[in-house]
Amino acid sequence: MTWNTSHVRAERVNLELWGYRETGEPYSGSWQGEWTYLYSLQKDLPNSGEFSFVPKPAEKPFSDWELGCVRVSSSAHPDGKRNVHAVWTEDHALAWHLEARFRQDSASWARGKCLDWDRLERRLPNFLNETIDCPCTLAQARADTGRFHTDYGCDIEKGSVCTYHPGSVHCVRAIQASPQYAAGQQCCYDSTGAQVLTADSIGGSTPDRGHDWGSPPYRRPPRIPGASHWIYDVLSFYYCCLWSDNCHYYFTHRPSSDCRTYSPPKAGVVFGDPHFITFDGTSYTFNGKGEYCLLESPQKGLTIQGRTEPVRLENGTEVKAARLSAVAMKEQSSDVIEVRLIGRLDHLEVLRNQQVLSFSEQTWMDLTGVFVFSPIPQNVTVMFPSGVGVEVRGAVGSMATTVLLPEDFKGQTRGLLGQMNNDPQDDLTTQNGTVLPPDQSSAQDLFVFGADWAITNETSLFTYDNEHLLNTFYFGPKHHPGFLPVFSFPESPGDQLHEQTKRMCAGEGSAFCTFDSLATRSLQTGNTTRTSFRSHSTLVDSLQPVVSCGWLGPPSNGKKQGTRYLQGAVVSFSCNSGYVLAGAGKRTCQADGHWSGDPAQCVTDNTLGIVLGCVIGVLALVTMLTMIILQSRKKKHRDAEEPAGSSEQKEAPQSPCELQHAF
Known part of the structure; x- marks a missing residue:
């Protein structure tokens, strides 16, 4: 084993083995998690960053500890002292403590452990009915960032080999644990983008009794991050699938969730100078200066606010165009999260309840009622328990913000991002209920509409921690009526920028790209707007609903070809030698969510x-x-028809x- 010597503040170190277990009756007040010092592997070792040893098999009591990790700490501390500066390995199976029975017949030993787990699962509550359904496709899974997040063990971006999910190229996990049992959900996909199911492959998607990332209040099983997941979901996979050939026991209790009830979220976006595309697809431009309500849902307790400021050129000149410079949000009683641009950089600063957060050592923070993920300084994703996701991206001195709303927000939103109800005609609704027809409203009408959604100091979620913000937005008006942007740009035949812009902005989204290029006199800004527009279009396409007919198995004494179960997919059937196919040889997933044809059966010739x-x-x-x-x-x-009496005369x-x- 190796470690970074700079992370241990000592010249000489101790290497200790710690074990974890959960005791008491599951889902009761006696259920407890326990991390315990077991013994030292080596004492008073030079802090060289390297140590080799041969683990010794141990009988009881150490063979009772199935999960643990190694700690490297200063040798100045006594054995097993808690709360000291140290580095730890990741959790892992304590495989070197397997007793003599394992060494004599490892498969039989593992099968016995698998059967023990099977008996335990049969008496524990069924958590499967309350886990969220998986997205139907890889595109949906990667786009639904409010409810699902990349599983680090199977990440297509990192080139993971997906050790526990052979045949898959990418997996995601549900961000929120299930409400009652704190269970998790994992969804895996193959290279074609189709979901992989355990009914077809050992590498399929699996739900988890213990959410891998834990769940509040965290200290009670099965809510303990990482450790509970190992105890109930990972070690059992070792026993049943990796160390013995008994996977059918595992998948009986951990079957894949298909996507027949999955409903993708709707997306709204703010980008560029600023341009808005509502959840129902209405596009418009509102480039006022001030602080405004992007979205609020009183029924759900969700508020998202945006701050816009004038664009300044590199020489400091202010132009008649605006940009989104900060976004603040909260849901119910969660922490307030604010994301804002730092100067003219593309970097984003994240504040929690008006205090700056640092993501230099970790990219993920689980806060009160909200998760925040920031893998790079230009990207922040905020996720709320309701499944709402907010993605903020910094680029070329401006911000783009995408809001993802689950279907249960339908009919419960208002603000600059519109009313999510599948009716684009009422998206431009003022606070008093006046509706502007999208196709008949001028740029000046839209400016008045946007100004109506200015917030107040009493409702503001923003931080005013410098003189500029105090004077401009706290003591100043929330909507600055003196700032009048340019609403249009007439053709200028002699202007070279016009010609360059026309060539660059051709195609979908050209109006937004052209407007921003000319407003800021910058092709780079226009290109950033074009990129944001196309990214949103791709996102919307990825989140289109998909029809699934559900898993279709092979007939008894037969085989099937095909593991896709979405609309248009075809599954073919054949029979083993000595059997004849009855029913449909091919079945197609239809638009109504049902398979065509009769179920396939394999029967003997007789x-x-x-x-x-x-x-x-x-x-x-x-x-x-x-x-x-x-x-x-x-x-x-x-x-x-015969006459009366004819029957007597008939011979x-x-x-x-x-x-x-x-x-």
Whole structure:
């Protein structure tokens, strides 16, 4: 093992083994998590950053500890002293403590541990019904950043080998634990972008009894970050799947969630000078100066506010255009998170309740009622328990902000990002309920509409921690009526910038790109706007609803080809030798979410003959009965037409032919 010597402030160190376990009755007041010092691997070792040892198998009591990690700390401290400066390995299975029974027959030992876990799972509450459904596609999973986050163990961006999910290229985890049992959800996808299911592959998506990232209040199982997940979801995978061939036990309790009830979020965005695209797709420009309500949902307790300031050129000249410079937000009683630009840099500064946060040592923070993720200084993602996600990106001295709302916000939003109700015609609604028709509103009308959504000091979530902010936005008006932007730019045949802009901005989103290039006299700014617009278009496309027909298994004594279950997918079936296919050989996932054709079955040749014989016999019987009924009706019809007494005069048929005709 190796470690960074600068992280341990000592010339000589101790290497200690610590173990973790959970005791008491699960989901009761007696359930407790316990980290305990077990013993020292080495004492008073020079802090060289390297140590080699041969683990010794141990009988009880150490073989009872299945999970643990190694701590490197100063040898000045006594053994097992807590709360000292130290470095730790990651959690791992304490595989060197496996008892003699394992060394004699490892597969049998692991199967016994797997069966123990199976019995435990059967008496624990079922958590599967309350876990969130997985997105249908990889594109949806990567776009739904309010509810799902990259699983670091299987990350397509990092080139992960996805050790625990062979065949997958990317996995995501549900950010929020389930409400009652604090369970997690993991969703994995293959190179085609299709979800991988455990019913088809050992590398499929799996729910977790213990959320890998834990859940408040964190100190009680199964909410303990990392450790609870290892105890109930990872070690069991080792026992059942990696160390023995008994994966069917594991997947009985950890089946993949498909996406039949998954509903993608809706996205709204603010970017450029600033341009708005609402959740229902209405596009407009409002470039006022002030602090405004981007979105509020009183029913959900969500508020997102934006601050806009005039654009300044590199020489310091202020132009008649604005940019988004800060965004502040909260949900219910969560911490207030504010993201703002730093000077003319693209870097973003994050504040929590008006105090600056540092992401220099970690990229992820789990705060009160909110998660914040900042992998690079130009990108911040804020995630709330409701599934709302806010992505803020810094680029070329401006900010772009995307808001993702789950479907249950439908009909419960207002503000500059509109009313999310699938009706773009009412997105431009003022605070008093007046609706501006999007297609008939001038730039001046839109400016008045935007100004109506100015906030007040009483409702503001922003921080005013310098003289400029105090004078401009706290003591000054929330909407500055004296700042009038340029609303349009007429053609200027002799202006070289116009010609360059026309060439660069051609295509989708050209109006926004052209406006920003000419307003700021900067092709770079226009190109950034074009990039933001196209990124949003791609996001919206990725989040389009997808129809899933659900998993379709192979018939008994047969096989299937195809593991995609979305609209248009075709699954084919074949039978083993000695069996014949009955039902549909191919089934297609239809637009109504149902599979075409009859279920496929594999039957033996004799069985098929019996079935066909029965079918033919039934058809013959039905045909005979039909003929008898028809002949009977004809006879009654003839009898009704004969004169009275004719039946007494009619001779009985004598010959066989006459008998047949009578019948």
